[in-house]
Amino acid sequence: MLGVCYYPEHWPESWWERDAAEMAALGIRYVRIGEFAWSRVEPEPGRFTFEWLDRAIETLGKAGLKVVLGTPTATPPKWLVDLYPEILPHGEDGRPRGFGSRRHYTFSSAVWLRESARIVTAFAERYGQNPHVAGWQTDNEYGCHDTILSYGPEDLAAFRSWLRRRYQTPDALNEAWGNVFWSMELSSFDDAVLPVAAVTETGPAARLDFWRFSSEQVVRYNEMQTAILRRLSPGRFVTHNYMGFFHDFDHYAVSEVLDFASWDSYPLGFLEKFPFSEEERARFTRTSHPDVPAFHHDLYRGMAGNRFWVMEQQPGPVNWAPWNAVPMPGMVRLWAWEAFAHGAEVVSYFRWRQAPFAQEQMHAGLNRPDRVRSVGGEEAAQVGVELAAFGPLPENRPSPVALVFDYEASWITRIQPQGADYRHEEISYRWYEAVRRLGLDVDIVPPGADLSAYSLVLLPSLPHVSPAMLQALKATEATVLIGPRAGSKTRDFAFPDNLPPGPLAELLPITVTQVASMRPGRHAVAGDVAGGAGRWREWLETELAPVASFDDGGAAVVAHDRFIYVATWPEADLLGAIVETLALPRAGLTALPIPPDTIRIRRRGDLTFAFNYGTEPWTVPEAESKRFRLGGATIAPQDLACWEG
């Protein structure tokens, strides 16, 4: 189903009815509203002006639309900041980050939590049982604009409390952090400082704890909002709209109280955010890299209930990347179908109409500022027609491949990259891509998830292996492909006693005795598989014969039982060979013959979808035997097909 994001407060009330009618005509079923409207709902402390919002919801509802109501906490109004300046977040430089845009609050402020509860309660009391309100979105894009880590007095106080709860005694903290190292020992929790702005780097365990603390603050904040909504708005769903390539807090933990996760899909903007090569950026500038939306669909589908929405879908050029391309014709439609193929329940475009004013005036909508349907709007309308003709989509089935994605791993490798280009998000994405290039479906799962249903499990980046994770690896019969640095850290950011891979040594008889981070450059690896490697190399102590080795004979890949260990950062060719010729056969899986750069396949239930991100048509193999539901044997660039089976 389709949805859209709408801001009635941005437009004359006289426009609302026609807007609602046009939404319905376009095939839209859900309309998200309200998430930035605090100052219009409570223009001064305690004086509520909900009437306009009542009318907006009524207008939408009368047109047959369902409302997703956002709590407006992402934009505290000026009077609130003036009353309680302590709610402002602080930068690493210790200065408050002020009013004038959005997300100007820290999760550490007790006053902020109280005020948030107050406004959420007011919204929920007013609309919790409104028949047109189908569900809720808490806040908006937690963490956007770098707002998870805040470095102010409120944060310090909250962090000290958190440490006290976690460690009980200063000695326990000193031990966990290794504070003896540079006489950093604390004699009281009031001695603790924020791990920032010291003369040189602060302790990695302290930094990891500060990140955990900050992430847990988000969890607690979201729980608070959700609890209010559950109480006052029974029968409605609660979700949150996450972002792409953003890992500053543990999304799994936040999602625990949600009905499902949703996310905001801006494929072209993300092309600039992720460290793609300049060649890739040039080539995919108007389509995005083929795995960008898919990676996130699979990630967020794994958050809660095997469901997800795209809450915001790019409908044309955006305004926030260094360069903002116009999508190739067809992409706005393609992205929607790719989301549905990955199991999305709703694809909701951002936004109904391009705003002619303020910060996002260069961000396209389904309509132009002059109320004419935009190019993207036309493509969305086509999706609306196709969806109506298509009928219900089948249930998601589990994928044969699981990729374990861990948020703490992102924090650990950012705190201690050891090599300037060692990036958790990059190796995770590239391993996902390697499997997708072979036509296989992937589930992205948290560490510790049940892996028994999978044939192949990928661990591209998991420095800390928890007992639950180890247990899950033991309990599955899947082939497991393990990346470098796995098991290299304890929970307290220390070396494991038995050296890396720590607990994984139970499964794989190796010890990592030395590691090198390597300057940019390609190092040859040869053996049963061959290709390039770079960035990282480990020296193994093991009796296993290498499956592939570096020039000097050192092992690059070893295998034992169902476990394959990659002791380096494999480049695309080596990684592809490892997956295709080592991992898939062991896992009993078969690669599909697709052009790996441009074609992507995804199954949903008994349907197969194919998407063409390239510049040449692609002909579906054995098309004559297939029953097509969308498209046909030849898929044009930026087009797609769907067939049964």
Next chain:
Amino acid sequence: MLGVCYYPEHWPESWWERDAAEMAALGIRYVRIGEFAWSRVEPEPGRFTFEWLDRAIETLGKAGLKVVLGTPTATPPKWLVDLYPEILPHGEDGRPRGFGSRRHYTFSSAVWLRESARIVTAFAERYGQNPHVAGWQTDNEYGCHDTILSYGPEDLAAFRSWLRRRYQTPDALNEAWGNVFWSMELSSFDDAVLPVAAVTETGPAARLDFWRFSSEQVVRYNEMQTAILRRLSPGRFVTHNYMGFFHDFDHYAVSEVLDFASWDSYPLGFLEKFPFSEEERARFTRTSHPDVPAFHHDLYRGMAGNRFWVMEQQPGPVNWAPWNAVPMPGMVRLWAWEAFAHGAEVVSYFRWRQAPFAQEQMHAGLNRPDRVRSVGGEEAAQVGVELAAFGPLPENRPSPVALVFDYEASWITRIQPQGADYRHEEISYRWYEAVRRLGLDVDIVPPGADLSAYSLVLLPSLPHVSPAMLQALKATEATVLIGPRAGSKTRDFAFPDNLPPGPLAELLPITVTQVASMRPGRHAVAGDVAGGAGRWREWLETELAPVASFDDGGAAVVAHDRFIYVATWPEADLLGAIVETLALPRAGLTALPIPPDTIRIRRRGDLTFAFNYGTEPWTVPEAESKRFRLGGATIAPQDLACWEG
């Protein structure tokens, strides 16, 4: 005529007389002094020690030299900063920018205005009717070292007052800024904050207003100084020395009260400041790019009275660029003549003698620190001889081509580049260059200026088209060449109701429906003209057939009546073709056959000047029929010629 900048306070008084005699011998007529001398004239509050300056002026005057006296407000002394620390400007980080260099004041401080008036009055009372004082320079290089925008408490208070005057009610401000967008609404002018240091970008209309406010502060400050000088120094001119490639305030508005503008010409330093390509920088490292001085001569000639001075002319290497080359032999002479060719009344070298101490000790002068004439000094002396032989130069005539240059356009595109390399100053310069490469003269004019005398008008970058500007376009019969983004913003930094090009749609039946900023790279454009384009592309809704198109058929250039619209950022080849084969024929103008990279032509009255910036000699076409006033048929590299006709 020649001038020079001199600092008697830097040298033993015993040197002054010989200095003055040598100036006169070199052909110098004007000597600028005093602009950094506050601490020597008022060493403690209220105690004036003008006597040394009396003697300096007398010494110069006796040698037949005229004095241009600078008000010393660019360098407030330490005691003033200690008495009134609130005069200090503040950085974006909210910290004061302290004492120890120069320009340590904010235009927002009422105390500073009072103290400035006091010292200007003291100067004017003492020297306003001195027979040797020919005129005044207010302050020095307004805005140098990024000092237009200041972010302190004084600035906030002044900005609030300014907003109150401009908008009368908070609602009007909220409407103009689109504050509803993210609940940014204000209920009082005391709610307004500086548009800086928020969590993410602040509203573009707020930022534009803050820039307008800051620019108007400079206008007001300069008016204050000028009014005092007018009152106390009748019959003397008042000017200000502007800088190159600096657009942080509206120079037209500041110039309204001046007799003429002057500017400080450092061609080699500017080569590093402007975004030239590395190839251009390498090639022109010792000559500067051929249009750098000319662009500014034409810009500043347009400020007031169709007159200008070069108040500071580079005489050798400077000290402030990343690399500081020695000019090619001949360039110090060539630059002076290029200024005269563009209408300069006086070319004044900075400085008489290289200072052996302090911040600018690596900045050359006409004399070395050891009192020997420098290499540049020898070239200046040659100019002195040539000027004497030449006799009076003719009046300026209007050019056939006008380029509209708008300061607000610079602010708008910096606030909202939308593409990382979209730069107002760059597209303006490149369009100027395109015309100059064809041998044509250009006047640079403000938006709204009378265009009726021109054959060709260029609008390279004019996002906001005011009613006056529209009227001027209607009132002329010139061919008008319009660049991308024209008319894309209202006065309040919003989309025009009819979409871009807004009011220009009256002249040209197009609507811009989508825009892309494009990653670095060349996109082919073909049709009646061909070449490369990049950075920016617009999609047009129009019934006009494209004059040239992109590969996918989208229009890159359209034309209607006398208006040509370029819907992209044309590279040099495409731009050259547009100007030469589309614009000039329509305008009834003819290109000259000159090597476009290295030769520049400029007419002044009935004289034609030619300048050789290249490495090969150039022979003037049909030289045998010309009467040469300087040089001859063959112009050596770094040489020039002047002929009648």
Next chain:
Amino acid sequence: MLGVCYYPEHWPESWWERDAAEMAALGIRYVRIGEFAWSRVEPEPGRFTFEWLDRAIETLGKAGLKVVLGTPTATPPKWLVDLYPEILPHGEDGRPRGFGSRRHYTFSSAVWLRESARIVTAFAERYGQNPHVAGWQTDNEYGCHDTILSYGPEDLAAFRSWLRRRYQTPDALNEAWGNVFWSMELSSFDDAVLPVAAVTETGPAARLDFWRFSSEQVVRYNEMQTAILRRLSPGRFVTHNYMGFFHDFDHYAVSEVLDFASWDSYPLGFLEKFPFSEEERARFTRTSHPDVPAFHHDLYRGMAGNRFWVMEQQPGPVNWAPWNAVPMPGMVRLWAWEAFAHGAEVVSYFRWRQAPFAQEQMHAGLNRPDRVRSVGGEEAAQVGVELAAFGPLPENRPSPVALVFDYEASWITRIQPQGADYRHEEISYRWYEAVRRLGLDVDIVPPGADLSAYSLVLLPSLPHVSPAMLQALKATEATVLIGPRAGSKTRDFAFPDNLPPGPLAELLPITVTQVASMRPGRHAVAGDVAGGAGRWREWLETELAPVASFDDGGAAVVAHDRFIYVATWPEADLLGAIVETLALPRAGLTALPIPPDTIRIRRRGDLTFAFNYGTEPWTVPEAESKRFRLGGATIAPQDLACWEG
């Protein structure tokens, strides 16, 4: 002899005895301990817990090891910072640099000096006469993490006092700094501000004075510690461990009270710190550039007593460079022998065992965290065996070549590079390299040192030539090779009255009339020597015929009597030609035929060492006539040889 750095406080006491036994078995004689142990020795104000340290020293001593005890002032404990927050250093942004790592103190704080004296006294009283304590290290790596220049209130107060002592009157200061330039004149020493955070650059003389002041603070601080140790620990040596490529204070002056200098040798990390080319970095990533350790050995041998130690020697990958390679097999051994060849008395590895926790957990040791000897540990053990077999090493002999290295020159060129890539440390290193590539030994000496024993003296970078320096040049008969900018500044950072080269004009009849800093690129120089030059060029007024010239005829190299002057930044080829064909013949020296990129030769007494940094074996010329003490005629990559004679 070998040494090691050990942190008993990081390990269970039950491990100490085995650690000590294994050290002794490996051939280690010295163990440095204690320098980060303050919080363990004084866990709260005035409560000392020395007992554990007593036992640690006793355990080491019983194993036959000698202890080098570090004063623990590099890591003030939290309680001290809380009691006296004024000890914290401040950044250029004026903010304190806080607790959480190390070196969080400013040398300007009187309280900090008092507290430092207190803890040093406590250490010295307890261990000053301990029989196992052989000597002391003051503090640790003065200046590490940019801690020489601090910009807080304590620093301002101390700087004012220093200025008062230096200048006596404000007028003298104004004169020396050229404060008249921009009305920067001060009327009292209380007017002085730190030369930072002004609107634009502050005066260069003020900045140089602030650097001198800051350097002298280190001298004074080290004197304080040393005086206490001398008094309470007679018969023990006192040293300090300096760093590589770090020039923020005058190491000669600090060393005056030491018995010898020591330094911390991390050749692979330094490869990233120094501006090597990317090609060099890629090529030498696992060996370091061949002259990196040698340059520092020769520099620090010149500090005090013609002796030095390597206090910390890299034993494997480190953790602090952008990329951290594993040394090529053999390098850990090679580096030790290279140090001994340059005269090191002790090579002490950092550290005994890799710490599994805290900031440096990725820094290798001689042992792995699991108590197994590391790869580097095995190589150290080989050195231990070789040393034992070798017997005593001969005394150092003076080298034929001296290179004058001046710390103030580093400050001057950083304050006023004039060209973005003009780097004192780079030209100094490259000139050193040029001589080493020809197989010659070099002594690095301070300006003013006696030069009479040398055949060739290099002055790559000496902007200020003091009277003592001039006298030393007059007093030697050596050939002197002088680099650009020599003598270009007075003691007060001004032009010399006679222009550059200032006092050197007495020796060499030239005047520098213009200088250019040049954009990256190669300029041809030809004549008696030929090659490329860049970055810098001077124009000379002289009657000397050029030895080599630029394309336009301007002199690049001139010679007069025993003095050769290079008026540009010579690239490797030109520099090599200058040294080999101009300087060496005049100096009566002969180059050795070695592959200049990879082989290095060093003589110690009557022994010659050769080291192979390359990838190909190298055969020692006339090997059959040599008596080898280590290795033999053919030296494998990463191997070495030593022969008599």
